[in-house]
Amino acid sequence: MRDVLDDLLRWWSAGTPAGLAIVTRTWSSAPRAAGSAMAVGPDGVVVGSVSGGCVEAAVYDLCLEVAESGVARTASFGVADDLALGVGLPCGGTIDLTIGRVDRSTFPDLPDLVEAVSAERPVTLIVGENGYSLSKDDVDVRTSQTVIAFLPPPRMLVFGATDHAAAVARIGAFLGYRVTVCDARPVFATARRFPGAHEVVVDWPHRYLAAEAEAGRIDRRTVLCVLTHDPKFDVPTLELALRLDVGYVGAMGSRRTHGERLDRLREAGLSEPELGRLCSPIGLDLGARSPEETAVSIAAEIVALRHGGSGVRLSASDGPVHKNSSTASNLSGAFDH
Template sequence: MREILPALSRWYADGAPFGLATVVGVSGSAPRDPGAALAVGPGDVVVGSVSGGCVEGAVFELAREVVARGEARLETFGYSDDDAFAVGLTCGGEITVLVRPVTRERDPGFGAVARSVAEGRPVTVATVTGGPAPRGAALAVWPDAVAGSLGTPGLDVAVTADARGELALGATGVRRYGPRGERREDSVVVFLHSFAPPPRMLVFGAIDYAAAVARLGAFLGYRVTVCDARAVFATPERFPAGVEVVVDWPHRYLRGTDTDERTVICVLTHEPKFDVPLLEEALRRPAAYVGAMGSRRTHDDRTARLVEAGLTPAALARLRSPVGLDLGARTPEEVAVSVAAEIIALRWGGTGTPLTATGGTIHHLERGGGPGAG
């Protein structure tokens, strides 16, 4: 939902009701993950997607209906081969979508949620999807505040505790409770949608390849920083808008920067005096991906230097070098696609093999390490 929040914020600020459809459950080869959203606003304007096109028309009509009636709906869409024109998923999976009306009166905390997401502050939105509690009721939970209610104080307390736990992990999913928050009961179904701050992509080396990687990183939802010790190259004008540019020695900058299990580190400096101390630091800290540009000869030389620096085989095994998948890339933009493809494959457990040469499910179970939910 993160990408459609600017439009939702405008509608909300104008006091215009809108229908918000959110994927709250998936199974099989579903096209979108939980948290994917579509909204229908004033003048039947549509933003977002819940299925990549399969059931958007039906969801559009549902969204208009819930706004008119003021009542939330829960619908499940699966595969249908009985009628070529039936509403269903062509991919063979199944999605469950909660469609609810959003107004200032019903959702007094929505504006604060939208601002938090835009500013990169963590927040979880808990929404009732089934059971005796009011369907569509929402509770926004921050690390130090809450807004809204799910119907009973006990349920609010239990969900708040769980939402903060999920928020720390950046996780999104379903929890079940009793009507007053009893944890041994499962009559009330609550969807917890966590908006963790975007993960970081750290690109070292202010070269033309770095500009292309930075563009794709921002497109994939990362907060991108480019760092180079050479001030003549590390200028904001050479990189996309919104990308942070830092002039510093790469290893020194990384040493003073927080990373976590979602952070992506791309070393494109292609110079041993920068690469070796930087990779020594990168491979000793948490990160989802550490990739380094260079030929196989460069890789062998770097590896020998890192061994001399005391890195273990386990640490060296984390290094993706030469960086990227074998796509036959030549231009900076093509190389950036190769790097992005490797990052995505590592996150989801993909192989990089053409799908025509594989069998079974297309979508892999989440392994973590990528952009935050929403």
């Protein structure tokens, strides 16, 4: 829903109503997750998406209708009778929607929501029958209401100021992570070399990671990519990383480097279950060669683990395209609304 907030606020500020459709529930291979949204403004402009294209035209009409009438409503779309040409979800899923009117009376807290999201502060939106409000500690959130949590972006920490790190930083930002590149060498760790990162830190990786963990800025959505393949940096960083409750820890290096690294980590006292959390050599087997291709393989591994994917070609597998969320790992929820 983040992608519609700026336009909603612009229409709200102008005093013109808009229609807002929010996905409240999904089943099977629905293409967009709960919390996805589409808004239609008074000038007919549409922003956002609720289905990736399958039912957008019908939802567009509903948004126009609700914006005009002010009467909120719900709708459900799904596959019916093998309809590939009708209004439905030929991709194989079902979605429930709530469609409401957004104006100053129905959504008085919209500026506060936009400000909180921009400042990366956690905030919860409650979608009720008569409008929208932000959750307070004493609010009774009933099951009939839709609750959407806006969390700060998940973090990606990339250790090692290398060409591969620059490519990983770019794709990490593209996936919605707040990316930090960290290296102890100031000549290499510069903002100019890493334009895709949100911040570049000059520090020993293990020392920086320890400080961030102590400050409470590391959580289960955090992903760590150790790309230096230098034992003096890698081993102390991985010794700490594998003991933290994070979503992903990957390390670059050959299989020989990986074996030697495991020996050093065992000598440092790490247990086999802790070592089993290490994704090394990092990434999926895509036959990658360039830093950019390698970054794609690393991103693919992170996404697969987040959603419980197998990493095999879809054309060579059976079953639903989209996995049930119950199969996902610690990375579940890394991309909030």
